[in-house]
Amino acid sequence: xxxxxxxxxxxxxxxxxxxxxxxxxxxxxxxxxxxxxxxxxxxxxxxxxxxxxxxxxxxxxxxxxxxxxxxxxxxxxxxxx
Amino acid sequence: xxxxxxxxxxxxxxxxxxxxxxxxxxxxxxxxxxxxxxxxxxxxxxxxxxxxxxxxxxxxxxxxxxxxxxxxxxxxxxxxxxxxxxxxxxxxxxxxxxxxxxxxxxxxxxxxxxxxxxxxxxxxxxxxxxxxxxxxxxxxxxxxxxxxxxxxxxxxxxxxxxxxxxxxxxxxxxxxxxxxxxxxxxxxxxxxxxxxxxxxxxxxxxxxxxxxxxxxxxxxxxxxxxxxxxxxxxxxxxxxxxxxxxxxxxxxxxxxxxxxxxxxxxxxxxxxxxxxxxxxxxxxxxxxxxxxxxxxxxxxxxxxxxxxxxxxxxxxxxxxxxxxxxxxxxxxxxxxxxxxxxxxxxxxxxxxxxxxxxxxxxxxxxxxxxxxxxxxxxxxxxxxxxxxxxxxxxxxxxxxxxxxxxxxxxxxxxxxxxxxxxxxxxxxxxxxxxxxxxxxxxxxxxxxxxxxxxxxxxxxxxxx
Numbered sequence: 001x002x003x004x005x006x007x008x009x010x011x012x013x014x015x016x017x018x019x020x021x022x023x024x025x026x027x028x029x030x031x032x033x034x035x036x037x038x039x040x041x042x043x044x045x046x047x048x049x050x051x052x053x054x055x056x057x058x059x060x061x062x063x064x065x066x067x068x069x070x071x072x073x074x075x076x077x078x079x080x081x
Numbered sequence: 082x083x084x085x086x087x088x089x090x091x092x093x094x095x096x097x098x099x100x101x102x103x104x105x106x107x108x109x110x111x112x113x114x115x116x117x118x119x120x121x122x123x124x125x126x127x128x129x130x131x132x133x134x135x136x137x138x139x140x141x142x143x144x145x146x147x148x149x150x151x152x153x154x155x156x157x158x159x160x161x162x163x164x165x166x167x168x169x170x171x172x173x174x175x176x177x178x179x180x181x182x183x184x185x186x187x188x189x190x191x192x193x194x195x196x197x198x199x200x201x202x203x204x205x206x207x208x209x210x211x212x213x214x215x216x217x218x219x220x221x222x223x224x225x226x227x228x229x230x231x232x233x234x235x236x237x238x239x240x241x242x243x244x245x246x247x248x249x250x251x252x253x254x255x256x257x258x259x260x261x262x263x264x265x266x267x268x269x270x271x272x273x274x275x276x277x278x279x280x281x282x283x284x285x286x287x288x289x290x291x292x293x294x295x296x297x298x299x300x301x302x303x304x305x306x307x308x309x310x311x312x313x314x315x316x317x318x319x320x321x322x323x324x325x326x327x328x329x330x331x332x333x334x335x336x337x338x339x340x341x342x343x344x345x346x347x348x349x350x351x352x353x354x355x356x357x358x359x360x361x362x363x364x365x366x367x368x369x370x371x372x373x374x375x376x377x378x379x380x381x382x383x384x385x386x387x388x389x390x391x392x393x394x395x396x397x398x399x400x401x402x403x404x405x406x407x408x409x410x411x412x413x414x415x416x417x418x419x420x421x422x423x424x425x426x427x428x429x430x431x432x433x434x435x436x437x438x439x440x441x442x443x444x445x446x447x448x449x450x451x452x453x454x455x456x457x458x459x460x461x462x463x464x465x466x467x468x469x470x471x472x473x474x475x476x477x478x479x480x481x482x483x484x485x486x487x488x489x490x491x492x493x494x495x496x497x498x499x500x501x502x503x504x505x506x507x508x509x510x511x512x513x514x515x516x517x518x519x520x521x522x523x524x525x526x527x528x529x530x531x532x533x534x535x536x537x538x539x540x541x542x543x544x545x
Contacts, residue, residue: 028098029202033305034297035236042288043316050319 093438098202100221111146112220114158121198121224122157130196130223139189141165141211141218163211165218166372166393166420170440171205171241172261173422173430175405176249176333177412178215179257182208183242183328185215190321194314199226203234205241205260206440212417229311232320236297239289240266243327247290248272250331251280254401257423264434269294285327335402335409353532360528361386361453361484364539368482370450376476377457381407381421387453388419395449397424426457426475427465444478452480455537459488462509463498469508469517477521482541487514489534511536 092103092110100118104111114122125131134140143160171179185208190200202222208215241260244267248256252275259267273294280286312320365373365387375384378396380403388394396419398404407421424430429443454476461467467475476483488495490509515524515538522540529536 028100029233029237031231031233032236032297033300033303034295035239035293036231036305036310037300038288038293038296039231039235039312039316039320040310042292043312043320046288046319046323047313047316048319050322051315053322 093436094206094434094440096435098221110162110164112143112160112162113156114160114221115155116157117155118221119157122221124198124225125220125223128196128198130193130198131220133192133196134189134217137188137192138214139185139192139217141209141216141220143220160220162218162220165209165211165216167210167395168441168446169210169420169422170260170430171245172258173424174257175401175408175421175423176246176254176257176335177405178210178408178421179205179242179246179249180328180331181412182215183246184325185217186238186242187321187325187328189217191318193223194226194318194321197226198223199232199317200234203238203241205245205266210420213411213415213419226314228314230308231310231312232317235320236269236293237266238324239269239293243289243324244269244272246328246331247280247286248275250333251276251286254333257401261430261433264439269297283330285323285330289324289327333405335405350532353530356531357455357486357537358383358386360530360537361455362390364484364526364537365390365392365451368451368484368539370482372449373451373453374447374449374479375453375455376426377454377460378407378421379403381410381419383453383455384419384421385416387451388416391418394419396421397426399423399425399427426461427467447479449480451482451484452476453484455484455486456488456494458485458514459492459495459498459509463495463506469514470520473518473521477542477545480542482539483522485518485538485540487511487536487538491534 090105092105095103099115100121101112101114104113131140135142141162143162146159146161171182174182182205186200186203186205190203193199200222201224202219204219207217207219207222209218210216240263245257245260248259248267256275259271269290273291276286276290281291361383370387370392373384373387373392373394375381375387375394375396378384378398379400380398381396384394384396384407396404396407398407398421401423404421404423407419410416411419411421424443430440432438432442432445433440458469458472461472462469476485489511490496490499490504490506495509518524518538518540522542524538524540526539527536
C-alpha cells in the first residue's frame, strides 16, 4: 500500500462515512442529470437576480418606513401615490 | 394499542421511499419511520419546522404511538397522522386547486430552508385538501439541507406542478388528465412540444420547462455527480422564488363551458329551485349522513345544502369550469366541509399505478354514506345510453342511501338532449326507473316538485 492510499484509508474513508454515511437514502429520487446541470447554470443567473430583488425590496422598505414615519406621526394614513 | 399479531396492510402507493411507509391496522392509518431517517426526523421535530408548518396549517399533524410495526428492527418510530377525510388526486383538481397545491409546496420548501431542511420529494400526491385547504401529508419528505447541493426534487416539482399548470393555463384545461397517464409527472419534452411557441418568450417557462426539457434530453445518457455541481443557498432560494413567480403568473378563467352556465340556462323558476333545495335539506336531515357525495354537483349549489349542515361533502362534476367556480366560492367563504373535484362519472378515476394499487379508483374510496344524484340520471341514461339497471348498480356500489331526481321526457332539459338524436329510449319513464332501482334499493319516499313533473326519490341500499 502506498502512502497516499494509507492516508486515505486512515482519514479519508472515515471522513466520507461521517459526511455521507448519514444519508443512506440519497438517490431514492432520481434528480436527473439534466435537471442538476440546469439548476447549477440557472441558479447562478436566477440567484443573482434574486439577490438584486431582495436588495431592492430592502431599499424600498427602508425608504417606505422612513417616509411613512414622517406621514403617520399624527396618526393619519400615508398617502399612496 | 397495536399488537404484533394484528393484521397490517401496507398502503399500495407507499413503497418508493426507504425512509418509511404508510400502513393500515384496524382501519387506522399509521406511518413507519425507518431508522435511516432518524436524524432527519429528529431535526424536523427539534428545529421547530414541524411546529411552524403545523401552526401555519401546511403539514398534517401526527402523534408518536410507539415503535410496534411490521418490521421492528428497521423502525425508529411509528406515527399516527391525522386522518384525511377524502383522498383526492391531481387529475381530479380544478385549476385553482392545483395552483394552490403548487404554491403550498413552495411555501413549505421556503420554510424548510429557514429551518435547515429541504424537500426531498415534491410529488403532487403529497398534497391533500383538508378542511378546504391544501395540506402536505408526507411527514418524511424533509431532509437536512447541505449547503451547495442541488435540489433533488426540482425535476419532480416541474413535472408534477409547473408542467400541468402551464398546460392547463396556456394550452388546454383538459390536459390536466395527462397526470392520470404519467404518474411521476408529465415528461417535460412532451410539455415543451405541447406548449405554444410564444411560451418560449416567457422567461420562467423558457427556463423551467423548455430549457429543462432540452437539458434532460442532452444529458440523458451522461452520468453527472451531484456533488460536483454546486447550487448555492442563494441560487436555490432564487430557483424557488422563480418557480413561485412562474406558478403565480399562470391563470385560467372558468367561462363559456356548458355546465358552468347551466343554472343560468335552466328552465327552473326561482321558487322551484328553492323548493328543490328545501326537499333535499329535509331528506338529509332525516338520513343524517356521516358524509355525502354529490354526483354531477356542478357549481355546488346542492352540495352546499349538505355541507352547510356540517356534513363532509365531496362535489363531483365533469366540467373543470364548474368545479373551478365551486372551489373559488369555497375559498372565498372559507368552507371547510366541501371539496369540489373534477370527475367524469362515465369514466371515473380507476385504480392505477404499480399493481393497480398506487392510486385508488373512485369506488375504492367509498362507499359514501349518502349520494346526491340530482338532474344526473337523464344525462347518464340518454347522453350515454346507460340502462337504468346499470345506473342503479353503479350508485349502489358507492353509497348506503341515495337521493335521486328523476326528470321525465317531457321536461325541456331532456328534450334538449333528444333534440339532436333519435329517441331510442322507449323505457325511459318513471315506472321503469322505479322498477330497476328497486332491484338495488328500497325506495322509501318520493316528492314531486311543484310546477314540474320532476320527482325526487329517497332510497336505501338493499343488503348486498
